[in-house]
Amino acid sequence: MKLIRVFLVLMLPLAAFAAQPLFAQTSPGAEQKAPPAKTKRAQKQKRQIDRAKQLDGLFAALKAAPNAQIAKQIEKRIEVALAITESDTLNLLMIRAQTTMEAKEFKTALELLDSIIQVNPNYTEAWARRATLHFVRKDIYRSLADLRVVLAQEPRHYQALAGLGIILQDIGEEKRALEAYRRALEINPHLENIPEIVRRLKLKVEGRDI
16 A cells, blocks of 8 residues: 555544534523633633543553454544544534545635634644645645644654654655654554554664564
8 A cells, every 4th residue: 555545544534523423412491601710610621631531541442452443443432532622613614624625625624724723723633634634735844744743732643653654754764754653553553554564664774683
């Protein structure tokens, strides 16, 4: 499989994202009065802590997954956890960006992703989407820059690590590419295609074991 195809398989996993329930459901008789600011801050902090704990558990389960089938199920849960924000507006914009990317309306997709990142620079998955878009448009160095932001915000983002490896390999940085691939496999040992790429690249970079 060519590297560009591997990159896109890795970095376009959000098909299931659009099918997820994005909005909290409010019952007809629910109290509509907004909580005090202090309570809202405490609730937000608790949600952030809960999300961090959820991701910690999912990444630990992924690393320990006994087979590829179970790993795939955990991967989907991680992808959804990373993709969905507390903002209904950003969630809708992300779905729209994904749809336009799939329709190859790249200019519109880039405008949407730029807007999302401007509103929330900490939205890791928006940077990952934009890195993919730059890659598709053959803007390799912008893609590389966005992947570095993704990994600064979420060092366990195995798709970004593998994508980083593909770009580094493509520009001739094979030793660094091998390091990125290995880091990705440490987090997700069941990544498709990457073990074979590592095997071939290891022979090229490090030679055969004596």
